[in-house]
Amino acid sequence: MLLFGVEIPLAWILTAPFLAWLVHYVFFGFDFFAKQGIPTAEPVLPLVGNIWKIWKRDNLKIEVDRLQKLGNIYGTFEGKNPVYVTADPEIIKAITVKEFDNFVDRLVVIPEHQEYVRRFLFVLHGQEWKDVRNGVSPVFSSGKIKGMSRLMEECCSSLVKLTEHRAAKNQGIIDLKKLFGSYTMDVIASCAFGTKIDALDDPNNTFIVKIQKVFHAPRMTTAFFFIRLFPWITKLGVQVFPAEEVLFFANLVKDIIATRRKENQKRGDVLDVMIEEMDKEAAALKLDPTRKPVMTEEVIVSQCVVFFLAGF
Template sequence: MEYWLILLSIVIGTLSIHYLFKNYNFFKRHNVIHIPSVPILGSMTSVIFRRISMVDFICKLYNFNPDAKYFGCYATTMPIFLLRDPEIIKSILVKNFEAFPDRRGFSDLNDPLLVDNLFSLHGQKWRDVRALLSPSFTSSKMKMMFTLMSECAMDFANFLSTISVEKNDMDMKDAFTKYTTDVIATCAFGIKINSMKDPKNKFYVYGKEATNIFGIKSLFLMIFPTLGRIFNVKLISSYVTNFFKDIIRTTIATRDAENIIRPDMIQLMMDIRGKRERKELDIDDMAAQAFIFSFASLETTSTTISFVAHEIATNPDVQVKLRQEIDQILEESNGQVTFEIINQFQYLDAIIKETLRLYPAIILERVCDETYELPPALPDEKPFTMKKGMTVWIPAYAIHHDAKYYDDPEKFRPERFLDSKMYHNSPCYMPFGLGPRMCIANRFAMLEVKVLLFHLLARCELKPCAKTMFPIKFSKTSRMTPENGFWLNVQRRSDMNPVFESTLIKGIINS
């Protein structure tokens, strides 16, 4: 028996060593320019041991060889092609999308909410679900959701404009997460909540827990996805998963029984029942799609709003100009703001776009699905033929900060987006990605941000406080936040537009 245990240990050890080291010399074997790395941890040692933020790490990689169109690096044990050339990027994301149609996403995990959603789906299933959900984000649907968003934004701004002076230094990320929670609850799940007044509601508490999935466990699953599946390792607790599924199940049952129709995502998924040739979405599928919008809104959108607020507060000239635009449009509209009017805010739109340039997704990822030839990385190099399963990273943050593409790239300058279409569909500006796989909810997110900022800046003034970090240094322990968070001072405007103020007072009295 003892000999069998020894033999088994040798076999397991041999297989483990082969698994961990099989790709270690991948780039050297193929004569591809690459960044030196160490076994197992790859090029990410400094990130894993939290000596550098992920943002600074990607920028460091990007500048490894400024003349190369691409080069290799290792994300732990996985070889990654890091792309620098805009033409190659556009080719992969747009022109040759069929060769790179998928992300890795969370497809290797055991969490249904993470595996079965649009972000992680592959192949035909992704195409089916994308086609199903796309009608959720047409202009007509956005117009209906605008009303739901406005209610959440008014509740949020009213709360902030009435808090006591002692509490007006705030962690803005926490506050904006409550707003985005309320929006996604009403627009995706059909639930009305007010997380500023009730921060202990389950939707907010469980939503925050579900988005806090990046840590040692996620790193383990990145290195050992097969072991994660074998031992059924999950990033999201079962009670959180069951909570979201129960919401979907209960909502559908209630609407069917009482013939309720509501302009939200659940309604759209309900409406296609019995109308499609392919298999319709079951409860797990519906929960996964609704969850990914919750995940994106709670984390990505709230972070974007936090960065916008930070830039507005630390650039007083920008804030004055924005308030002037808000007040002027309020005068012209007699204090009423509709879906059409909110889209007339040109300077607000430019502020958001410039913020998304400064603080986009750190990287975009695509997985090769069919043979594709990369041109030579340098004039004296040879082309490289990518094969199925190989992965590319597009360093969006680093490209957005490259002086080759943007004048004075570190400066917040919204004017660069006024009356300019030069960045439309440009591979040098991709806050929502590019091509068929770009964020399906980008218009939803932009509207969500605009509605909130309008109501907030119409009522309040944002100022730096003692805890405000300027310039920003990114945290080494989280994906993309300042080291000490997003702290600002929020004060009620003393010069609030009188027409708008009168409209607010009437609304409060009527409610």
């Protein structure tokens, strides 16, 4: 094709608009906060923005340094998406309390096809999130938590005994991070799953091995990195949490639910509370079949798995 008397291949002409768009997408648009007079975290890399920092081990230190340098409000980019960061107590209070109805959804990209993970409370959006949260809320009432204190005290007694034993054995040198990590998992497993795993005494427990696989750092970091940059890849089956390990915890909870129903067991833990809510809802559905069920077995199993993942 002739253009201004110069022969230009047709392929060049067809490709040029795409290349122009690609260059603009990769390199431009990072002045979003500057136009509003808000400091921007540096460095902002082409295409990835500031999300590169998830590869850093000292992630928290990076955030503290930014707050000290930029102030209580600044902007970052996750890929091309602008993200406000604030440490202002009044703004945080407004978002989490006063104006919470306008900020219920989290920016979480999880594959919709992944069973159980898609029902994690922090993954749900809109009305579904509100419905499930209302169903889970009784778990956190003062009365229910007080009732679970007995389970926590049992784990605490094991912690005290083990601490005394290790202190005497190792000349007072104890790995506190590892010790309290195991204690936390024992408490979560007892209060949420209704099971005893003895993470304090048995670091090679199947629970521990499985949870470590779930949070295998390089794999999880890589998955989050690319999903935040390119959300559409979740349609290709990319998963953040390994399906085998999630299914392990899900099957465990289902077995516990089946056992409790069969033997009419009551332990006063998180699982008991949610089973009660599911039974109340089932009774209400008989009176009004048009109601949409919220506290299904999948939802309950998902929240129990979340409790354990959160405790790791």
